[in-house]
Amino acid sequence: MHHLEVDGLTATYDGKILVLDGVSIQVGKGEIVSVIGPSGSGKSTLLRVIMGLLKPKAGHVKLDGDEVDYGNKKSVKALRDRFSIVFQQFNLFQNMDALRNVTIAPVKIRKRDAQKVEKEAIELLGKVGLGDKLHSYPDELSGGQQQRVAIARALALRPEILLLDEVTSALDPELVNEVLDAIRILAKDGMTMMIVSHEMGFVREISTEVIMMDEGKVIEVGSAEQIFDNPQTSRCQDFVGKILRH
Amino acid sequence: MYEGFLDIFDVFLEQSAEFYVWDNAVYLFRAMMTTLTMTIIGCGLGFIFGMIVVYFRRTPGLMFWPVRMTVIFYVETFRRVPFLVLLFLVMFTVKGFGLDFSLFTIACISIVIISTAFIGEIIRAGLDSVHQTQWDTADAMNFSRLQTLRHVILPQAWKVVLPPAFAFFVMFIKDTALTSQVGVLELTQAGKYYNNLGYSAILSFGTVLVLYFILSYPMTRLGWWMEARLHTRRRDERAEFEVGATAYELRGT
Numbered sequence: 301m302h303h304l305e306v307d308g309l310t311a312t313y314d315g316k317i318l319v320l321d322g323v324s325i326q327v328g329k330g331e332i333v334s335v336i337g338p339s340g341s342g343k344s345t346l347l348r349v350i351m352g353l354l355k356p357k358a359g360h361v362k363l364d365g366d367e368v369d370y371g372n373k374k375s376v377k378a379l380r381d382r383f384s385i386v387f388q389q390f391n392l393f394q395n396m397d398a399l400r401n402v403t404i405a406p407v408k409i410r411k412r413d414a415q416k417v418e419k420e421a422i423e424l425l426g427k428v429g430l431g432d433k434l435h436s437y438p439d440e441l442s443g444g445q446q447q448r449v450a451i452a453r454a455l456a457l458r459p460e461i462l463l464l465d466e467v468t469s470a471l472d473p474e475l476v477n478e479v480l481d482a483i484r485i486l487a488k489d490g491m492t493m494m495i496v497s498h499e500m501g502f503v504r505e506i507s508t509e510v511i512m513m514d515e516g517k518v519i520e521v522g523s524a525e526q527i528f529d530n531p532q533t534s535r536c537q538d539f540v541g542k543i544l545r546h
Numbered sequence: 547m548y549e550g551f552l553d554i555f556d557v558f559l560e561q562s563a564e565f566y567v568w569d570n571a572v573y574l575f576r577a578m579m580t581t582l583t584m585t586i587i588g589c590g591l592g593f594i595f596g597m598i599v600v601y602f603r604r605t606p607g608l609m610f611w612p613v614r615m616t617v618i619f620y621v622e623t624f625r626r627v628p629f630l631v632l633l634f635l636v637m638f639t640v641k642g643f644g645l646d647f648s649l650f651t652i653a654c655i656s657i658v659i660i661s662t663a664f665i666g667e668i669i670r671a672g673l674d675s676v677h678q679t680q681w682d683t684a685d686a687m688n689f690s691r692l693q694t695l696r697h698v699i700l701p702q703a704w705k706v707v708l709p710p711a712f713a714f715f716v717m718f719i720k721d722t723a724l725t726s727q728v729g730v731l732e733l734t735q736a737g738k739y740y741n742n743l744g745y746s747a748i749l750s751f752g753t754v755l756v757l758y759f760i761l762s763y764p765m766t767r768l769g770w771w772m773e774a775r776l777h778t779r780r781r782d783e784r785a786e787f788e789v790g791a792t793a794y795e796l797r798g799t
Contacts, residue, residue, distance in 0.1 A: 351686050352685075352686075353682055353685060353686060377688055380686060380687070380688045381688060383686075384686075384687075385686050387679065387682075387683065389679060391679045391680065391682070391683040393680065393683070393684075393697075393698050394680070394702055395698065395701040395702045404697060405687040405688070405689070408689075408693065408697060409687060409688050409689055409693065410688075457687065
């Protein structure tokens with residue numbers, strides 16, 4: 301049984317534009333599954349739908365075999381207790397400093413002990429290299445720093461699965477690596493992750509499985525070697541060829 | 547023309563001595579407080595109701611459709627009604643129900659009705675100024691709607707809401723002059739009273755003008771101060787004094 305099982309997931313925007321067209325994927329415990337594909341292929345939408353931020357039209361999402369009912373608030377809340385998502389635009393709470401961004405949900409929403417959470421948060425921020433920025437506000441941090449705070453914030457919720465939605469796409473090139481390094485540390489710790497990314501070198505290095513998507517469909521699934529060195533479908537060959545050429 | 551002016555000046559000085567006496571000062575002070583109190587009560591309640599109204603307007607779901615429509619209808623209507631018209635309307639409605647409300651209460655009710663609509667719009671614009679992604683993020687972390695509002699949205703919307711809300715409040719101080727039309731004993735009514743007693747219009751209404759200024763200018767300064775504080779509060783352990791002073795001076799010039 302897979303940890304996360306997505307089966308035939310379909311979603312639309314405004315009820316018209318089909319953005320996910322029967323997507324099926326599986327993620328096992330400790331696996332790192334990366335989703336690649338051109339812009340508009342539905343990668344980010346896939347994560348948003350799994351997270352319950354956009355209601356699916358059809359299909360199933362199962363967590364350890366239990367189906368998630370996206371029409372049911374309780375079911376969605378239970379799912380969100382086990383997942384964390386990091387967004388492309390960081391989305392830090394602008395009215396809170398770095399530490400408060402990390403501690404607010406565990407303390408106010410999960411009702412965990414404030415002091416323990418704070419200690420843990422300081423450790424997490426230290427782990428992503430921001431031990432000296434605890435009391436900086438988002439607008440005082442660089443994009444890379446903000447994104448690392450966002451990662452620490454997601455981890456403070458102790459997720460079983462971490463969803464990373466193009467976390468380096470909004471960063472200046474020289475800041476990309478500091479964020480990728482933070483994710484490498486998580487990978488070493490055995491964190492289960494679903495990564496949507498355009499950083500092909502990174503995807504190749506870190507993924508246990510790579511999924512190529514286009515036009516809302518899964519085109520090809522395979523190991524990083526297969527997808528990048530020996531893609532089976534012509535669409536995937538085309539995409540990988542275009543990317544690796546520069 | 548020139549002599550006419552001298553005459554007015556003459557009467558002004560002559561009456562001043564008997565006008566500026568303790569009893570009149572007390573009377574005018576009470577009128578001034580009436581003006582201030584009804585503005586504070588009216589706009590204060592308007593702020594609270596405004597928040598409630600916005601909350602309902604932004605509650606999603608088919609079930610709340612009638613509520614949303616009612617709220618939109620309310621806001622769009624009462625932002626377009628002249629205050630004086632509403633005042634008469636409230637007065638005659640209250641009387642129609644056989645209720646014996648004081649004129650002051652009637653004035654307060656009218657102000658609340660109008661300020662709820664206006665401040666509600668101000669608050670709505672403030673909430674809209676906070677990016678939707680902040681809602682999504684809080685959503686994904688299992689914040690409830692109220693928790694998101696309280697911890698994330700309102701603290702950010704606050705600095706967008708406060709300046710226009712306060713400007714509305716200060717503006718309404720002078721609009722309450724209209725309540726003199728139904729006989730509320732506030733500043734303008736006091737001016738009329740003294741004018742009727744035989745004091746020159748310049749003396750009575752000139753004094754009232756000065757009192758309106760005394761009432762509203764400190765409020766404006768208070769608004770600036772709160773605004774400056776709001777922008778710097780989170781940096782309280784660092785450069786609050788310098789930053790606060792700069793913002794303050796900038797607004798002052």
